[in-house]
Amino acid sequence: MDVRSPPEQPSITVTRDGDMATAVFSGAWTVGNAQYAEAAVTAVDCGKAMRVTLDLSGVTTADSSGAWLIHRERANAEFEGRRVELANVSPRLQFLLDEIENHIPEPLPHERRPYAAIRFLTNLGETTVTIGKDLVELLAILGVFGLRLATAATNPRHLRLTSILSNFDRTCRGAVPIVMLMSFLVGLIIAQQAGFYLQTFGAALYVVDLSGVLILREIGVLLAAILVAGRSGSAFTAEIGSMRMQEEVDALHTLGLDPVEVLVVPRLIALIIALPVLAFLSAIAAMCGSILITWLYLGITPDLYMQRLHEAVTPLELYVGISKAPFMALIIGLVACSEGLKVGGSSESLGRHTTSAVVKAIFLVIVVDGLFAMFFAAVGI
Amino acid sequence: MTAPSDGPRRIPPTEGGNADENVIEVHDVTVSFGTFNVFKNLDLEVKRGEILGFVGASGAGKSVLMRTILELVPKQHGTIRLFGKDIDALPPAESAELNKRYGVLFQMGALFSSLTVLENIQVPMRENHNMSPRLMDELALMKLDMVGLARSAANKLPSELSGGMIKRAGLARALALDPELLFVDEPTSGLDPIGAAAFDSLIKGLRDTLGLTVYMVTHDLDSLYSVCDRVAVLADKRVVAAEPVQKLLDFDHPWVREYFRGVRGRRFIGHA
Known part of the structure; x- marks a missing residue:
C-alpha cells in the first residue's frame, strides 16, 4: 500500500562465472533511497564478463528514479560492449523501464569556465557599460521630469x-x-x-x-x-x-x-x-x-x-x-x-x-x- | 474525443495496492471565513488511480477545498484522510512524509521566480533527499521530457516562459518525487484549445504510466469529457454529486443541469 515502506535499502550482489555475470537487484528502488541505489549501481563491477544478466527479482518496489538507475546501469554495461539481459522484471517495473526509454535525457553540456583574468576583464567591461547606461537612464528620467514641470506650468492638470x-x-x-x-x-x-x-x-x-x-x-x-x-x-x-x-x-x-x-x-x-x-x-x-x-x-x-x-x-x-x-x-x-x-x-x-x-x-x-x-x-x- | 476507458495500456498497480482504496477521504468538513460558510458538512472520496474532475460555480470554493485538503486553509469541523491517515492526527515527522506523497500544480504555476526551470524541478529532490547532482540533473531532465518541455527550456527563468510552458514546468516540479497523488488547479485555463487538449492527454498519460491519482479542479468541459473518470460537483456548499460525466447529464439539480445542458455544455452531448 505505502510505496515508501518497507524502507529496505537497495543493493546489488554480483556473481561472476567466467564470461557470465549475474547482478541481483534487491530492495526498494524509490526516490527516497536514491542515494543508496546510486551508490549500489556505481559499485557494480562486472569485470571481464561479456554477458551480464540483471536479475530484478528482489526489487520490492520501484518508481521512476529507481527505474532510471537500473536503465543507466544497463546502458553503461552495453556501452562497455557487454550483452545485457534483464530477468524477472515485474510488470510494473517493465512498464516504467519502457516509459523511460521514451524520455531519455541528453546529458547536460559541460560549460567550460573562462580563465579568471578574462572573467575579471569581462566583469569590468560589463560593469562600466552598465554604469554608463544607468547614468543615461537617470538623465532621461530627469529630462522627462523637467519637461513635465514645464508643461505643468501651462497646464496644471498634468x-x-x-x-x-x-x-x-x-x-x-x-x-x-x-x-x-x-x-x-x-x-x-x-x-x-x-x-x-x-x-x-x-x-x-x-x-x-x-x-x-x-x-x-x-x-x-x-x-x-x-x-x-x-x-x-x-x-x-x-x-x-x-x-x-x-x-x-x-x-x-x-x-x-x-x-x-x-x-x-x-x-x-x-x-x-x-x-x-x-x-x-x-x-x-x-x-x-x-x-x-x-x-x-x-x-x-x-x-x-x-x-x-x-x-x-x-x-x-x-x-x-x-x-x-x-x-x-x-x-x-x-x-x-x-x-x-x-x-x-x-x-x-x-x-x-x-x-x-x-x-x-x-x-x-x-x-x-x-x-x-x-x-x-x-x-x- | 475518446472515452476514458479505451486509453493506452495502464501501469499495473503497486504490489499490494488496492484499486478500491480511497486516497482522499473528506468527511463532514465545514470551512468558514468569518461568519460565511464556504462548505457545510461536505463529503468527498477519491479512489486510487482515478482522475477526479472537480467543478463548481466561480467563487463556490473549488480551490478552497483543494487548499483545505492541503492544509493551507484551516477547517472548522470534520476529518480529512489522505492515504487512510487522518491529517490532523499525524505527528509532524509523518506529516512531512505524507507531503512527499502528493504533488501540487497551482493555478499560476507558482514556480520560484529566481530559479531556473531545472532548479525548480530539483528543489523537492534537493530538500528531501540526499542525491548526487548528476542524478538530480538526469531525473529532472527526464521529468522535463515527460511533461513535454523542450530541453532548451531547462535553463530558462520562469519569467522567460509562456503560460503553457509555466504549467508544464510546474507539473514537472509536482512530479519530481514520484508522488502517488497529484492536485492540479485549473490546468487548462489560459491555454489555447490545442495546448489544453495536449495538457489533458498529458495528465491522462501520466496517470496511465506513473499510476497517479489525480484531483483536478477545472472549468473546462473538454477536460471533463475527455479525461475525467468521475466528476464531483460543488454546489450549495457541499458535493452534490460525484459520478461519471455521462450520469451527471441526467442529474436532477438546477446548477448541474444548467452546467451540462447549457449553451456550452449541450455541444458535448452525443459526441462523447
Whole structure:
C-alpha cells in the first residue's frame, strides 16, 4: 500500500562465472533511497564478463528514479560492449523501464569556465557599460521630469495633484515621528560628547556654538535624507518594481500613458516638498536634544542656551541646511524610481534593485553634501 | 474525443495496492471565513488511480477545498484522510512524509521566480533527499521530457516562459518525487484549445504510466469529457454529486443541469 515502506535499502550482489555475470537487484528502488541505489549501481563491477544478466527479482518496489538507475546501469554495461539481459522484471517495473526509454535525457553540456583574468576583464567591461547606461537612464528620467514641470506650468492638470498629495502624506507625515526621535537622540549625543571635552577647557558654553552650527547645517538635513532614502526610497523601488513584475507598467504604456509621468514625477515632486519639511523638523528635534542635555549635564539653562545661540548662529545656517534638502530628495527619488523601472521578472531581481537603490541613494546623498560643503566654503557662506 | 476507458495500456498497480482504496477521504468538513460558510458538512472520496474532475460555480470554493485538503486553509469541523491517515492526527515527522506523497500544480504555476526551470524541478529532490547532482540533473531532465518541455527550456527563468510552458514546468516540479497523488488547479485555463487538449492527454498519460491519482479542479468541459473518470460537483456548499460525466447529464439539480445542458455544455452531448 505505502510505496515508501518497507524502507529496505537497495543493493546489488554480483556473481561472476567466467564470461557470465549475474547482478541481483534487491530492495526498494524509490526516490527516497536514491542515494543508496546510486551508490549500489556505481559499485557494480562486472569485470571481464561479456554477458551480464540483471536479475530484478528482489526489487520490492520501484518508481521512476529507481527505474532510471537500473536503465543507466544497463546502458553503461552495453556501452562497455557487454550483452545485457534483464530477468524477472515485474510488470510494473517493465512498464516504467519502457516509459523511460521514451524520455531519455541528453546529458547536460559541460560549460567550460573562462580563465579568471578574462572573467575579471569581462566583469569590468560589463560593469562600466552598465554604469554608463544607468547614468543615461537617470538623465532621461530627469529630462522627462523637467519637461513635465514645464508643461505643468501651462497646464496644471498634468501635475496629478492627488497622486502627489498621497505620496507626500506617506513620505512626509509617516516619517515625522521616527525622524524627530532619531534626530533628538543624535542631538543629545553630540552635545554630551562635545560638552565632555569642552568642559575640561572651561569652555562648556561653546557647546552651543558647536551643536548649533553642526545641527543646522549638516546633521538635521543629513539624518532626514538618510532616513528618507531607507524608508521612502526602498518603498518607491519596491512599488514600481512589483508593478513591473505584474506587467502594470506595460499596461500603462498600452493605455497611452507615460510610466515616468504617472509613476515617477508625482513621487519626485512629493519627495522634493517632503524632505525640506522633514529636514527642518529634524533640526528642531536635534536642537531640543542638545538643549536638554546641556541643561542636565553641563548646567547651562535653556535661557542661557538661547541667548548664546543668538550670538553664535544666524538664520543663514538653517537656510544653508534646508537648501540642500530638495537636491537630496531629487537624487533619492531618481535613484529609487530608476531602479524600480529596471526590475525584471523575478523576486530576486526586486530584492537586488531595492538594495541597490537604498545603497546608491545614501551614498549619493553624502557625496552631494560634500559637494555643497565645498560650494558654500568657496562662496564664503 | 475518446472515452476514458479505451486509453493506452495502464501501469499495473503497486504490489499490494488496492484499486478500491480511497486516497482522499473528506468527511463532514465545514470551512468558514468569518461568519460565511464556504462548505457545510461536505463529503468527498477519491479512489486510487482515478482522475477526479472537480467543478463548481466561480467563487463556490473549488480551490478552497483543494487548499483545505492541503492544509493551507484551516477547517472548522470534520476529518480529512489522505492515504487512510487522518491529517490532523499525524505527528509532524509523518506529516512531512505524507507531503512527499502528493504533488501540487497551482493555478499560476507558482514556480520560484529566481530559479531556473531545472532548479525548480530539483528543489523537492534537493530538500528531501540526499542525491548526487548528476542524478538530480538526469531525473529532472527526464521529468522535463515527460511533461513535454523542450530541453532548451531547462535553463530558462520562469519569467522567460509562456503560460503553457509555466504549467508544464510546474507539473514537472509536482512530479519530481514520484508522488502517488497529484492536485492540479485549473490546468487548462489560459491555454489555447490545442495546448489544453495536449495538457489533458498529458495528465491522462501520466496517470496511465506513473499510476497517479489525480484531483483536478477545472472549468473546462473538454477536460471533463475527455479525461475525467468521475466528476464531483460543488454546489450549495457541499458535493452534490460525484459520478461519471455521462450520469451527471441526467442529474436532477438546477446548477448541474444548467452546467451540462447549457449553451456550452449541450455541444458535448452525443459526441462523447
